[in-house]
Amino acid sequence: AIALSPFTNEITYLVDGDCAIVTRQGAEIIDFSGKPVKRERQISQATAYVVDKGNHRHFMEKEIYEQPEVISHALSHYVDFASKTVKQADTAIDFAKLSGLAISACGTAYLSGLIGKYWFERYARLPVEIDVASEFRYREIPLVPTQAALFISQSGETADTLAALRYCQQEGLKIGAVVNTRESTMARESDAIFPILAGPEIGVASTKAFTCQLAVLASLAVAARKARGTVTAQQETDLVRHLTEMPRIMSKVLNSIQPQIEALSRDLSRFKDVLYLGRGTSFPLALEGALKLKEISYIHAEGYAAGELKHGPIALIDENMPVIVIAPHDRFFEKTVSNMQEVAARGGRIIFITDEKGAAASKLDTMATITLPNVDELIAPMVFSLPIQLLAYHTAVFMGADVDQPRNLAKSVTVE
Incomplete structure (x- = not known):
């Protein structure tokens, strides 16, 4: 729809099995049996967007720097900034009556769901089953109608995620779609739509869609x-206050860390392998950091739970293996620092991404320490996403890679 928006704002969506016969006089739609059918013509929202790079070198860079603004738009849909309360979520899914939640997605969207799992379980005391959609759909998971299912996709057209959605529909679950495109197939086939309102994302490597997905999932968890009656009015106010402060903090981070990241990226581009470590919600961030680096710079990277270091990855560590440790000063900090000491003892080069408290508490020598503001655990994943996105971006740019269109990748994977 975005590609055709300069020419028309009207769009008709076909259903599976439809065929459109287009002539100079118009278009006739027939269904799978060959009978003529009428499909609704609607006004597309895509015409509202102007897609260009602005003053940025790449779409990916532009989308990284758009994050404070688009997250503010997304949050305004889910929280009341004035009263510091969450708005009622789509009533098609009643969180109070759920016995559990199933989440499925692919790629970066799956990693946002993995962070969402921590939030739903910790804050709402709601058990979550999560898997990548290509595995979820074939596992024959025993599901019951008292559960609901959330499917996360930027495009809303990902083939495996759509198949998993239809599996859950057959099992009688209420379906929620966390999507960027309200007119997408997933949105049209869901009971509840939770738009992330990120605007068009052109770069193949997802950035602003990822953090907007996180902002929406955090709001839904609250x-x-x-x-479910597990929060007091004061606790709700505190959590929403942290969410509303997030765009300002992200803007401050983006304006302060770029020179350091750019210089560090030159050093990082010399290595062939990189290890990312994290605990709690920083573990999915480690996976996301590794995914970003490998998909746009083509450097081999792996993300691991820091507690798994001694269960295998520590064998790889030497002076040729940079280890990027994501560790805000939270309840896991001391244990993560212990893992860093194990890396340092084996000559590993540590890139430490932490906050002001963490930087003051750690005395280890590092290849670099990226210091972010102190933030609440709820919003830390969004804030700590910024340095890992910029690190991947600048490393890829320095290496001369095609940042917006990496080799072998597509923006929307519509085949299995």
């Missing part, structure tokens, strides 16, 4: 906590 809403679920409220619906």
Whole structure:
């Protein structure tokens, strides 16, 4: 729809099995049996967007720097900034009555769901089953109608995620779609739509869609906590206050860390392998950091739970293996620092991404320490996403890679 938006704002979506016969006089739609059918013509929202790079070198860079603004738009849909309360989520899914939640997605969207799992379980006390969609759909998971299912996709057209959605529909679950495109197939086939409102994302490597997905999932987790009666009014106010402060903090981070990241990227581009470590919600961030680096710079990278270091990856560590440690000063910090000491003892080069408290508490020598503001655990994943995105971006640019269109990749994977 975005590609055709300069020419028309009207769009007709076909259903599976439809065929459109287009002539100079118009278009006739027939269904799978060959009978003429009428499909609704609607006004497309895509015409509202102007897609260009602005003053940025690449779409990916532009989308990284758009994050404070688009996250503010997304949050305004889910929280009331004035009263510091969450708005009622789509009533098609009643979080108060759920016995559990199933989440499925692919790629970066799956990693946002993995962070969402921590939030739903910790804040709303709601058990979560999560898997990548290509595995979820074939596992024959025993599901019951008292559960609901969330499917996360930027495009809303990912083939495996759509197949997993239809599997859950057959099992009688209420379906929620966390999508960027409200007119997408997933949105049209869901009971509840939770738009992330990120605007068009052109770069293949997802950045602003990832953090907007996180912002929406965090808001939903707080809403679920409220619906399930596990939060006091003061706790709700505190959580929403942290969410509303997030765009300002992200803007401050983006304006302060670029020179350091750019210089560090030159050093990082010399290595062939990189290891990312994290605990808690920083573990999915480690996976996301590794995914970003490998898909746009083509450097081999792996993300691991820091507690798994001694269960295998520590064998790889030497002076030729940079280890990027994501460690805000949270309840896991001391244990993560212990893992860093194990890396340092084996000559590993540590890139330490932490906050002001963490930087003051750690005395280890590092290849670099990227210091972010102190933030609440709820919003830390969004804030700590910024340095890992910029690190991948600048490393890829320095190496001369095609940042917006990496080799062998597509923006939307519509085949299995």
